[in-house]
Amino acid sequence: MYPIQFDKLKEECGVIGIYGPEIENISQLAYFGLHALQHRGQESAGIAVNKDGKITYYKEMGLVQEVFSDTVIQRLQGDIAIGHVRYSTTGESFVTNAQPLVVHYKGGAIALGHNGNLVNANQIREELEDHGVIFQTSIDSEVIANLIARYNAMPIDEAIQKALSRIRGSYALVITHGQKLIGVRDPNGLRPLCLGKIEGGYVLASESCAFNVLNAEFVRDIDAGEMVIIEENKVRSIRYAEERKALCSFEFVYFARPDSIMDGQSVYLSRRNAGRILAQEYPVEADMVIAVPDSGTVAAIGFAEESKIPFGEGLIKNRYVGRTFIQPDQKMRELSVRLKLNVLKENIKGKRLVLIDDSIVRGTTSRRIVDLLKAAGAKEVHVRVCSPPVKFSCYFGIDTPTRKNLVGAVNSIEEIRQMIGADSLGYLSIEGLMKSIHIDGQGLCNACFSGDYPMEVPKEGNKFLFEKR
Amino acid sequence: MYPIQFDKLKEECGVIGIYGPEIENISQLAYFGLHALQHRGQESAGIAVNKDGKITYYKEMGLVQEVFSDTVIQRLQGDIAIGHVRYSTTGESFVTNAQPLVVHYKGGAIALGHNGNLVNANQIREELEDHGVIFQTSIDSEVIANLIARYNAMPIDEAIQKALSRIRGSYALVITHGQKLIGVRDPNGLRPLCLGKIEGGYVLASESCAFNVLNAEFVRDIDAGEMVIIEENKVRSIRYAEERKALCSFEFVYFARPDSIMDGQSVYLSRRNAGRILAQEYPVEADMVIAVPDSGTVAAIGFAEESKIPFGEGLIKNRYVGRTFIQPDQKMRELSVRLKLNVLKENIKGKRLVLIDDSIVRGTTSRRIVDLLKAAGAKEVHVRVCSPPVKFSCYFGIDTPTRKNLVGAVNSIEEIRQMIGADSLGYLSIEGLMKSIHIDGQGLCNACFSGDYPMEVPKEGNKFLFEKR
């Protein structure tokens, strides 16, 4: 199966947790919740259910709706469920690395789902291996599970805190053990996690968009450095570390669904803000604002509002593009953009266009889109990007190319403009992006744009060291 | 697999034909072309290739990208290819009914792909059966193939014309036989078919949107009552019947992709026109125009332009909704709308909304969407529908419910408004729709709205007589 891919960064995971001893078919709720988080990972999906401390699970490669059948869902009976969707960063991907991870230890059975990336995973692995620990996967969850098991003499919540004190990096965790559903967000809150209320229980999810399908009420975001323990239908909160909030700003740029709210900000509104600020920062005379669908659409509406240039559609997306069994050959490779996008000639012919894209990573797709528009008769194509140039690798759960493949890291804006064939090119400033998200621009990680990491990170090239060994 | 369906009419088929003895991998082109026509039928897909009169083919249930693998495409070598995607109107659907239909007869091998529906198919079947003919499928193509075979003494183009003189109804046909690719459009031109030019050959397709992915140049629409014969890399035209143009107006309302051009009119522009005219016909005071995505979006932009009420997004669609292995139980059935759509609360709260939908068939989905918007805080929801009430069954290839299930056939506008819980409701007039498509409003079939059929049709209930027997 060959994915038809665009030039976008990839989120690695989404998690969900549902507490509800009185809910029938809790695994079905987990299924629907995962379905709403499908955009966060399309490679594998898994659900584990906990019935009186006994955990059963199912995980496979594929989309949520491919992995789970009625039969499987029926077999997953329990009081608590956790679920996970994953996009793998390694070339080859196996079901071994699918999550949730389910293990037995001194304290019983435990299931973990993890969104994020630990920067000191290899170091801890080595230490653990020095003590004779074996590893069966290349996922960080196995490191975390081993740490928790080390402290099996303590109650589970203390054991988890002990484990957390050892790890550094980004993590939004959902864990189930005994009668508990536990959610954890790292001290920087790099990856999102929020809490919702359903009839008869509670929900934890990477994004609030999962709540609607479950008819759940949004309660609040989990704080950075907070652990919540849901038991006996009550939520208990433990602050296990000082909050140094640095939520990933790329969640707002591209990853999250626009109908999610993260740390108090609507993703939709932040994108519209970004479009508006971009119109202020890089104004242009033009006849129509169009978007690279779908990710550029919201910002394009904002840009149009601010610039008073009318919003229109210039590119139509094929809704059925997904994976294909046909490998486009050399000559057909350029097809990938055409398979996905088509120009509305009659709507753009002779017009000066503003083309809004959410981000540019390698630049390959942008060139092809500008070409298509020009070939269809666009008089001018002014590219406006709703995020700053991506210049630095992410170490917190986003799959970024090495720096030499980041067009923004090795080229000037003018060079990029020429490469993609645009008449003008403007990127949103870092300040602009920050302001588009939070009025004070605080509490966000913008390291992929600025190189200003919220913690010490490994040197370039060591990012996925373990996975490659 | 349980489809997650909305309240929409269903197109039955899409066809493609590619002539290109000098083109390598002609089946791959057919694959990409079918992929662009996927919206016209998601149930089965098939490709037949013709090499010196010998035809090989492959067809299966599923989406184009599920049905065809590299291996299969490699095996389909030929000079001419035809392809077909199908949505079945019967409850149970089997691969037997997938197309293209490939048969052997006196004249050799022939492959046919058909989009449309014959109104006298049963009558001809009976006549043929009187002469001892057997039928192995319930598709009209088998009737057509039998008719052609009757006239095997004539050259193929004459045999086809003889066959056409017998059938009534809607048909866009692609046929390959010998060294020829043949395209036919019925005398009313009820279903679309157009001709494109590629390097080394020609393309026939239900919609022009398939041309772009193939880098084909749009040449022209096939006329109503015209047959084109492509051979020796030349296109020959035969007018086999008088043109009484009545192109299906629902193609513009919903079926066709907005980036297609049909009989000279851009689908995109016709939809924007429809939105504009609707704004004139049913103006309303409101704060924002939103669409039921994706089909209402273009008209919503038109409505916004005309009414000067700003366009915005109020509903977000889950891009991964398709078929699911999980059967929503009674209690979860209402989920189907939520699985697909989510409200952008923060963008609509306290606002008076105009909600643009392309059409209302049964009305079930509309009610749920209005409920969602109101529950999310919308102050008012004014529903505007970009087509007239659907009141009559289609006999020309569209799957319409029986009249008693058509909300527009048995209720007044006010009753529908109350049913769906809208603050006001306005449907585009038939005249408005006609004008939105063609400036003079001519050459269109609007029978599903007006009952004014372009030819005599069977009595209600007999529509799919054969399929049910």
Place this chain on the structure above:
Amino acid sequence: MYPIQFDKLKEECGVIGIYGPEIENISQLAYFGLHALQHRGQESAGIAVNKDGKITYYKEMGLVQEVFSDTVIQRLQGDIAIGHVRYSTTGESFVTNAQPLVVHYKGGAIALGHNGNLVNANQIREELEDHGVIFQTSIDSEVIANLIARYNAMPIDEAIQKALSRIRGSYALVITHGQKLIGVRDPNGLRPLCLGKIEGGYVLASESCAFNVLNAEFVRDIDAGEMVIIEENKVRSIRYAEERKALCSFEFVYFARPDSIMDGQSVYLSRRNAGRILAQEYPVEADMVIAVPDSGTVAAIGFAEESKIPFGEGLIKNRYVGRTFIQPDQKMRELSVRLKLNVLKENIKGKRLVLIDDSIVRGTTSRRIVDLLKAAGAKEVHVRVCSPPVKFSCYFGIDTPTRKNLVGAVNSIEEIRQMIGADSLGYLSIEGLMKSIHIDGQGLCNACFSGDYPMEVPKEGNKFLFEKR
């Protein structure tokens, strides 16, 4: 999937028919019956059920137990069922050619399953095509169905008789139409068909071994030239042609299961007889009689009894050998015998062996087996074959290689002995084989050994003309 094949001729089909309006789950009975006939065809399987003249069916590529699931069987509800297993003689095989064939014609719906091969199928096809008939498959059943449909003005049993008067070749047919289950055997009775009684109905089957699993009582063989019509729980017999019995003797040599009885003779006993007669015809001094398992085992026991040389096992078969996803490469091709057979060294070392095989077609496998035995220490290997040399092509439903690939057609016995490396080689005489089956040696076809065909046959090379065109 790569079959691991031995040097054997291939039967083309097996059929079953079950009449039982009062039987619940008639399709399940058909399933179990087909399962017992699996040895007659492993490529595709199908079942059609008839409920008040309405026929539903399911057929797919694969073994019976792969094709049918509980869900499919549940959907196949009816009063009468017919089933079919098929081995295809053409290189590429498609589900299109799977049986039963289900068609609609003037007389209603009809389903046919056919075991055999018509020698004048192409001629009739051409005649039918002259009259405008189309063909969608390359199976003879389609010819028969068309002929029946020609005579739709007559009652079905007369129409079938009319059709039968046109065809020549071998056929055991099961047909269902209206309230009837019909069985037909060709005037030579080349292919077997027998009748059984179950509680609440009747069974028709290619072999009586299918009766046991259904708890059916064997009633009798259908006569050559007989048609039976089962209706209102009664069996009516029509002799539509004079009997010129010539049952395929290879059924006894290899195809049929030893626990079947055909035309009054136990397949098991005929094989034991063959072994005994062979011992008389080609006696040898040796220490042990061993068989090529499993097909040579029964004859080996007979040979041992007659010769007083003890029977033993020298070759062990891997019970799990079937199809494999691994394509044995050039170097590994010789593995195929080893994958399937293993020598019992300790049981044969230093011994003079009589190796009993049922038949030799190309001779490739025999050479490898003799080599294995010698390498394991056998002092002598005397090959005895329980059938005469295969010298002529079969036109009646058996897949024989062209004559130049039949080792017996182009080589003397001595040449074959040298080729396979045996110390001596003896083939059963034609008379011996005939006597092993029927005490008077009458009523059998032995054309593949003698060239004495029971009817005129096409010239070599035209056997599967239609399939190859």
Place this chain on the structure above:
Amino acid sequence: MYPIQFDKLKEECGVIGIYGPEIENISQLAYFGLHALQHRGQESAGIAVNKDGKITYYKEMGLVQEVFSDTVIQRLQGDIAIGHVRYSTTGESFVTNAQPLVVHYKGGAIALGHNGNLVNANQIREELEDHGVIFQTSIDSEVIANLIARYNAMPIDEAIQKALSRIRGSYALVITHGQKLIGVRDPNGLRPLCLGKIEGGYVLASESCAFNVLNAEFVRDIDAGEMVIIEENKVRSIRYAEERKALCSFEFVYFARPDSIMDGQSVYLSRRNAGRILAQEYPVEADMVIAVPDSGTVAAIGFAEESKIPFGEGLIKNRYVGRTFIQPDQKMRELSVRLKLNVLKENIKGKRLVLIDDSIVRGTTSRRIVDLLKAAGAKEVHVRVCSPPVKFSCYFGIDTPTRKNLVGAVNSIEEIRQMIGADSLGYLSIEGLMKSIHIDGQGLCNACFSGDYPMEVPKEGNKFLFEKR
């Protein structure tokens, strides 16, 4: 998929290991080897290859030929391969428990395949869990891997010896790590393991029957208490424990393929011996000796030889019986024997039969077979069983029912005779069985017959404690 099962004990695993840096496609050899061991486990299959210490692997539920495709085998490139087939003893079985187990630890990557069962696994698990170890599977291999990892400071062979000093029970292990292939057999040699030589390397296998397909030469059995280390194309032997040989005698009764040689004894010959001794111990006047195919056939030949009663076939097995998608309903459950076996009426009618079976576990199948024979006209049926009554649970890798379900544990011979409806019943004595295997009857475990376990075992009911927790 519903297995069509007989009343037999189930072996749990088979292992293979191939050393061959100069062999191309080593994974293909492992595949063919596993294929020959398929009878030892049909539920899952796996292969791990080691290239310079880096291990890649693939394992899935299913038969060897279902699990591995050309593509998968091509991806498994290495110098050393180990493979495993498994039959699971727990009701639900998951790919998680498939083997080989591949883990990373301080010493690098290691892969293990295990045939057997540890009696102190739970105790060690608990100790390890006390030290914070997590377990992801319920297989003993994970315990062994953890023990090895504990001793990572030592060279691998010493670490393994240290680990072995902790475990008790049965184990035949194949391990690959670094440049080494290692084979281990437990101090009692309960499970078999042998060494073969191939061009360019060595082979380890559960049974010697795997050597033939690989064209490998049998070298010797691994001794009880021996570890062999294959490196630099040399075999080094370490005796890590004193030999107290107690090879499972049921390997000879049923599990092993007759063409294997174990600890110097041909399985085929031991079975023939068993038949002969049985004829001495329980002589009977009869007309024919028949076997329950295939497992009783060899002994039946022996019985016939000794008793001078002729050997014949009375039961024919359907070669295609395997798993089915159709769940036999209550009424059809009795079908299972009929689906698999058919009586040769004409060969047994009126005869006094000796029916040879290898063993009787629950007795359910025996009753049905005797019924079938009697219904087919057998005058008398004298059942002779080539092993003593199974009275005790096995703790060394065989799946035995609890004692109350062992017909031999709770009933007298006469009671069993009545239950199964036989005219007489004789079981081979323990001494007879021992002698049939080894002339001196030494070095064998016969605990399932005698209760005389070669080591201390857990109390009844705790056998699969861990798997059930």
